[in-house]
Each structure stands twice: as structure tokens, then as C-alpha cells.
Amino acid sequence: MSDLWLKQAAETPFDAIATGPLEDVDVAVIDSGVDATHPDLAGRVVSQWTVEEAEGRLTAIELETGTNNDTFGHGTAVAGIIARIAPNARIHDIRVLDARNRGDPTASLVAFRHVLSKRHRLINMSLAIPASQREPLYKLCESAYQRNQIVVAAKRNVPVTDEGLPAEFSSVISIDNHAVPEMGLRFIDQGLIEFATLGNELTVPAPGGGYTVKTGTSFATPTVTGMCCLFLGRWPALRQFELKTILKARAHVAL
């Protein structure tokens, strides 16, 4: 990328990018599912999956597109934020949270393998995966980096034993929740987590058609996913390290 591109990417207002020419970008949302019937998400969710046990092992099963696949509201909120920011986002819903699998952390690994095989360009991971899955998750994130698939991951709200996985890995873009202006960015100088944006009191779509207010790193993360979706729509050849460079440059510009 030339310096001019970097300057443009760092300085063009998001609204201007969003209303300019954009290529579609496939965005995977690995979460609690998405209510694709919500008016804010109508026509934006292009595939829906659930990770369930079939023939003795967890596997990604395709659902009919355009259904309410979310009983928690977490994934619908995440997808709603991405859809609002990035008009070029084609959202793929992969549900990993389910009472029947008791939140089995390996469901997220199955979902990761699924989105890697589908070559979705952006992967939003607002859920932290337990440290017991660190090694296989690390390899999957490395694979994503090598395939130029970009993972945006949330820091834990209350880090005790880890900051959040996969957010700790350098192969992903990691996000914290800070009190910055909406669509503002902060670069975090120290530690494993790189960027922060607003994740407080965000009004988001809720399953069933209404709206609610959410707070947490989970909801800061899709804001950055939405930003990356805009950059990739405008400059499709961008690689992950270039996106980080742009985000860092914008953090300095914005604050």
C-alpha cells in the first residue's frame, strides 16, 4: 500500500467510506446466533449455521436463511452493530452457544474451521474461549492469518487467568472497551490487547424485533469489525497488518 492510501484510509471519515463505492465483504459472526428476521438485519444475513452434535461429534449444520437463530440476544446485537456500520457486510451467522452443548468450547473450534474453509474474509469473535483450547485455537488463528482472513476478537470483560482467547494472539486484531467517542479508536501502548473503542451503553437490535442497550467488550469488537469491513470494501487487497496500521493511524488522528 502506498503512503497515499494509508493517508486516505487513516483520514477519510467513515461516513464517506460507507457511502462511497464498496465491494461486498463476507463477515462471519461466531456467537449465540443471529435473529435474521429483525428489521435491522433484513437481507443482510446471507447464511445461518449452528454447531451441534451429529453422529457423535460436533459439526456445523446449515439452517434455512432468514430465521431467528438467537435465544440470547448477544449475536443479534453483534451482527446489528456490524450491519449498521458497514453496508457492504454480508453476514454469516454461526451459532456456537447452545444449552444442549453446555457451551462446549470445542464448538467454537468447529465454527472456526468452518469459516476458514468458507474463506470468509472477516471473522468477528466476541466470545472468549477457555484457556484449555489455547493450542488448537492458536493454530486456527495462524491459519486465518496465512489465508488473509482477518479475525477481530474481544478482550474478556473481567480478565482473571487470561485477557481473552483468541484476543491474546498477535495473529488477530484485539479489542477492549474504552470510553471514547462513538467510532473513535484508541491504540493501547502496552499489553496484549491492541485497540479500544466504545462498548458502553450501545443501543442494539434484540431478538424478536425490539432494541436493547448493551455494554461490554463484546460490543466494542463488532464496531472495529465494521470499520475493517469498510476498509476491505474500499481497498480489498489489504492484509491484516495493513489494517492494524490503518487502525493505529486512525487512533492517533481521532484522539
Added chain:
Amino acid sequence: MAMDRSLLSHYLGIAPSSREEGVLRLLLETAIRTVDAAEGSVLAYDRDANDLRFVMIANGPGSLIGQRVPIGAGLTGLAALTHEVQIGAPTFKTVDDANNATGVEGEPSAVIAAPMVSGDQLIGVLTAVRFKAGHRFTTDDGRAYGNFATVAALMLDQHNRLRELAGGADELTTAGGYGPEEARILNALATVARTRPDRLPRLAQLFEQMADIAV
């Protein structure tokens, strides 16, 4: 403060009137004061039924005790499955209603659900509730409540590890309001009595000697 001692014993391994029960109650009360919540509760994870049950309530209706909460929906279930602190508000019809936090009398206006986790194992969920319209919980509230849940989980985990070491993992000594040390000694004695009753005379002799030294 409402609680059901048999539920506490069954799900959390806490003997009635024990120090652990008092510490859990203290943590819950301190936690709700810290975040200025109207009510708080402890829900224990029922592994067999794969749901949550109210076992302790602070400032709320005691009738909730024993009630089951499904794990497959809602903020509490989400905290249980993700092992993450969740901060939420009710659902409104429109964006404006949500922004203005138009409240409904008697309905929660804000909720925190903080998981109590040991390693990868879920123990339960600590919740906090506000009822005043527009009074939402902040990120700092969530972090503070999450820290209390972490300490509660650590306390319960350590207590149950000690109980296992004392050979009392299968049954909890609840009679007579004994403290944890007495319960450990009695559990150990019960194990010997059950498995090697021939050693009891020698143990009695040892205890007599120890009592002579200690007193």
C-alpha cells in the same frame, strides 16, 4: 437475606452456619452495595438438570429460592455458557425507547450476571438488578461484580478441595453447626470408622494424647 440451606449444601457444598456460608452472604451483600443494585442473588449450576437454581437472595423476594432458570436463554444463561460477565437492559420496541430507557414500574431496568467459575467448570452465577428507569450498570460495575463472583468461586473451590482432601467429598457434615475444621476432623474419623474400624482404639488414644498436649 433469603436462602435455602439444603440447596446451598447440595449445589455449593456449603454446610449450614459454616464460615463459607457467611462469607458468601457477605460477598453478595458487599457486591450489591458496591454497584448500587437493588437486589442480588446467587444461582447454583445444577449439572444434572443443566440449569440454574436460586440458592441465595439479598433484598429480593424469598419466593425465588429454589426456582429454576433455564441456561439456554437470557442474560443469566449467557453468563453461564460464556463464563463472561454480562451487562444488560430490557428490550424496548423502538430505538428511541431504548435510548430514553423508558421503564416499566417493577420491571428490572438493568441486570449484571457474573459467572462463578473454577477452571473450566461453572459453579453458578451472581446477579445484580436495578429497577429505576434509566439506571443502567456501567463497565466498571460489571468488572466489580465480576471480581466478587471470582472471589466467591475461589472460596467455594478451595472449600470443596479441602473437603475432598479430608475425605468428605461424598457427604457434608451439617449437624450441630460445626465449623469447617471440626467438620474435617469428623469427616476423617467417619472415613476411618467406615473403612478401618479396627484402628479406632488407636486413634482414640492418639486424640487423648493430643488433647493433653494442646489444652
